[in-house]
Amino acid sequence: MIDFAIGMCLGIAFSAACGFRIFVPPLVMSIASLSGNLTLAPGFAWIGTYPALIGLAIAVLLEVSAYYLPVVDNFLDTLEIPVAIALGTAIAAANLGEVNPLLRWSLAAIAGGGTAGAIESFTSVTRLDSTTNTGGLGNGILATLEVLSAITLSILALLLPLFAGVVVLLVLSLVFRQGRKPQRKYRI
Template identity: 50%
Template sequence: MENLLNICLGIGLSAACGFRVFIPLLVVSIASLAGHLALSPGFQWIGTYPAFIVLATASILEIAVYYIPWVDNLMDSIAGPTAVVAGILVAASSIIHMDPLLKWSLAIIAGGGTAAIFHGSTSLVRGASTALTGGIGNHAVATVELGIAAGLSILAVALPFLSIVIVVVLLLFLMRKGFRKLVKSKRTEGVSP
């Protein structure tokens, strides 16, 4: 049961990494420092004061950059691979008692994959916002992303099972939107002369 709880925690945090790279790591650091979260061997450094200071600084900078029009789109291209690595890192750090091969397989596939899916979807939303509003609407997008990253990170630490339910619901929503867009594009292709 503890492994399942840790996997839910890791996937919830990984999903949050798709919205903001450093916020979930900062939440993990705070939770570990407060004694509310045990970290996997080799990842205890996340729960140290130097790591907390670095992650807090990185979080503040990341938040600020996403409020600068056009720079936020540049940040998205940098944050893509970084979000995947952060997703793998938070997933691996939360899985404590598991065979290393299984742990890293889960961290890479579920953690990195979940972060990639959510980061990709937010990049598409930001790109559409930039195209439609010239970047002015990106402030609203950045605020929503920040709220989701912080809320999902805190929820993953406090209630991991609920966080995984929310992640699954969000994934199903994204799949439904993607499927509808695909069907619509296929219909449009069939109508063209």
């Protein structure tokens, strides 16, 4: 049962990190698997291969770089919401170990995909607000904070998975609290 809880916290934390940058968590998982610090569920061993490591490293470099380009960052946000949900689901499933497939994918979709989607949606709205209020000048700061959040959360998931799970719950509570605040109406 403790292994399941750890796997669930790992999956949710990596999924949350996908909401900040979609390719950072799989890259961290690949490095951890290759170094023997992470055992992936059956069917996901390919993440811990050198071709996957190289591909994910290139994807991270392209994704992170693209978020520093005006207009491209907002365009990527619209593409990354469904990708973050799908990848968050797969990453959560990859960390659940040997569990009944129906349970694995149900939990992965709800917890992993839901978490990744909520955080990616929040970052998209935040970037759109930044674009509107700063003409895009503040977006570079947001991009830096997001990549640092993805890296930190991914490493925290590996080192202290239960604590990372608690951190994700706190982040989600902030995301949902922000989403429930009434928006100010401006009159022209």
